[in-house]
Amino acid sequence: MKVLLGIGGSDDSIRALEKTVERTADAGDDLTIAVVDNPAVERSREDIETTVGDVLGDHGVDATVLRLDGDPGSALVDLAENEGFEQLVLGGGQRSPMGKIQIGNIAEFVLLNSHVTVTLVR
């Protein structure tokens, strides 16, 4: 399956990276990882790309890694729809101190707008 993972550097997106790379290793998916600019995150894109490289290396998985500029939600949806992806994967939200799941702005936009199947990783 042709899978697009969007990662902006939040903790839930790093968890989505780990789980998706694990699944790719098991299922033999064709994985593309798009690093987006999440304004809510302080981590730099270089730092995120290093993490992506480490996780891919740990699992011996090959993936295309690219950078997406502009609004992250719309850039991800655009890429997924125009490049024939079958699934768009994102982090499934952060937890509040209370333990409530809080869906981020990128996931909210993607869920409401994507014509490609969306997976939120918990």
Added chain:
Amino acid sequence: MSPRTYSEAVADPYEAPPLSFTDGDNRTIELRAYDGSDEELEALVEMYDAFDPSDRAQGIPPGREDRIRDWLDNILGDDCLNVVAWSDDEVAGHATLVPDGDAYELAIFVHQDYQRAGIGTRLIKALLGHGRESGVEKVWLTVERWNRAAVGLYKTVGFETSDAESFELEMTIRLSEPDEAA
């Protein structure tokens, strides 16, 4: 995320627990601060284990006993404030304040057997009274915007909407002036 906004005005001071009242179904309900005992913990686990999953909000309460225990372990900590509504030795409802920087996050749950009997309003007022007495200055919560009963309850006790841009409404309340806080 932008910092939360809180009203300049301090909300009505509510009475702190212990309190007792008769609910809309003629049951005697006692409101008490959680005492940390095994008995009270087990009664809470039992209430959440029997909680209707359709009344979950943003993933809480979780749905399996081991997850309920992990979650309760987090929100019943020493730095949290908890008030329990009792019907004899059964838990009818539970409200909690969990520290988050200089504020507290609030959540409240009333078991299905005890809903629509006026317990939620009494319980949240008792929790806010307990919070004010304990020096809590600011409280925030999120609520699913379609949950009009809950939004109405929060407005009734003095919460104001602080962020309507996300999936969930965010609401805040000020319980005491900064210099009043303990």
